[in-house]
Amino acid sequence: MATISGFTDNHFQSRADFVRAAEALLKPLLKYTSPGSARIRFRPANAALFDDVAAQLEGFARPLWAISGLMRSGTGDNLDMSTWLRGLETGTDPTHPEYWGDLKAHDQRMVEMESIAFLLLTAPDAVVPQLNTTAQQSLAGWLRQINKHDMPQNNWLWFRVFVNLALVRALGVPRDEVQPVLDDAFERLDSYKVDGPEAEGWSTDGAWTDFTKQADYYSGSFAIQFAQLLYVSIADGSIDEEAKRAARFREEAKAFSAQYWRYFDANGAAIPFGRSLTYRFAMSAFWAAAAVAGVELAEPVSNLGTVKGMLLRHLRWWAAQPDIFSQDGILSIGFSYPNLYMSEEYNSPQSVYWCLKSFNVM
Structure with missing residues (x-):
């Protein structure tokens, strides 16, 4: 058991509490950060189905769900934000030893592009001016690769959406260049909607077939409903198609919430079911994104x-589970205690920090 000051003693009542919790979760990562700041790798390691560079990219990118809010607001004084800015430069520089690598089909790097895109979309003034022209071009070039390779036809399509929006809004890529990619992604994502009076705003995570039937937290807090709400928060109301899509996503979130609140106990605990339970308090990311x-x-x-109560009670429940941390303050693979049975083949030690999606509210 490890008591982590700032998290396990946190009452989660205010934004200041969120900042303190974010700092408590992020500070232990710094000692595992590479010299060029582009990679984070915990020890002891275990293998995932993707290469170790992609796993180390997870360690860098997933904290950005919290870092973005800290950068945007100018808070998080106990963290050196230049670490993540430097990592964006070195990780996307093909000549640097810590380059994150070129993409291939179904590449894990596509997943980690989502949080980088989120940072660019929500805190562009804190990021882009800090990068020189060469670094901006390298970042855009690395992100553009997501359009050149096949990806799983499921929630991953949202990563392509946010990357292309970030390319346009933060890095100066012409909208016309990416519009066909956006149109195709939305057409496929729309095909995952559950139809009928019992749909309750749900989507399946990919096409529902005799061989693939997936509807769990990925359809809600982990990915699809979460992503739709992020889209609502950044949609450009002057663009007719974005305004109409955002309006539809608002209605779907409302329908989804009518039942989703029942997944949470009065003490904040959520039903553990489906895949990737090691993401822990990402279960409450829907409430954060809705706010x-x-x-x-x-x-x-x-x-x-x-809504605030749904989010905060859930985080308080996790704050009362000190066994989720190792002695050095790193979140372990597991649920309420370290347990590799709670992992999948796509979970590296760094994967668990998708839980920070619930910190996008900062």
Whole structure:
């Protein structure tokens, strides 16, 4: 058991509490950061189905779900934000030893591009001016690779959406260049919607077939509903198609919330089911994203204070589970205690920090 000051003693009542918790979760990572700041690798290591450079990229990129809010607000004084800015430079520089590598089909690097895109979309003024022209071009060139390779036809399509929006809005890529890619991604994502009166805003994580039937937290807090709410929060209302799509996503979030609140106990604990339970408090990311997007949800979670309560009670429950941490403050693979049975073949030691999606509210 490891008591982590700032998290396990956190009452989660205010934004200041979120900042303190983020710092507590992120500071232990720094001693595992590479000299060029582009990679984070924990010890002892275990293998995932993808290469170790991609796993080390996970370690760098997944904290950006929290770092973005700290950069945007100018808080997080106990963390050196230049670490992540330097990592963006070295990781996307093909001549640097810590280059994250070129993409190939179904590459894990595509997943980690989502949080980088989120950083660029939500905190561009804190990032882009800090990168010189060469670094900006290298970053754009590395991100552009997501359009050149096949990817799994599921929630990964959202990573392509956010990357292309970031390329346009933060890095100066012409909209016309990426519009066909966006149109194709949205057409495929729309085909995953569950139809009928019992749909309740759900999507499946990919096509529903005799061989693939997937609907779990990825369809909600981990990926699809979460991504739709992020889109609502960044949609450009002056672009008709974005405004219409955002309006539809608001309605789907409202329908989804009418039942999703039942997945959470009064003490904040959530039902453990489906894949990737080692992502832990990512289960509450839907509530965080809903608050950021300012969507009107269904009863009994129609009040913003109730949404805040859903998120904070969940985090308080996790704060009362000190066995999720190793002695050096790193989150382990597992659920309420270290347990490799809770992992999948795509979980590296760094993967667990997808839990920081619930910190996008900062």
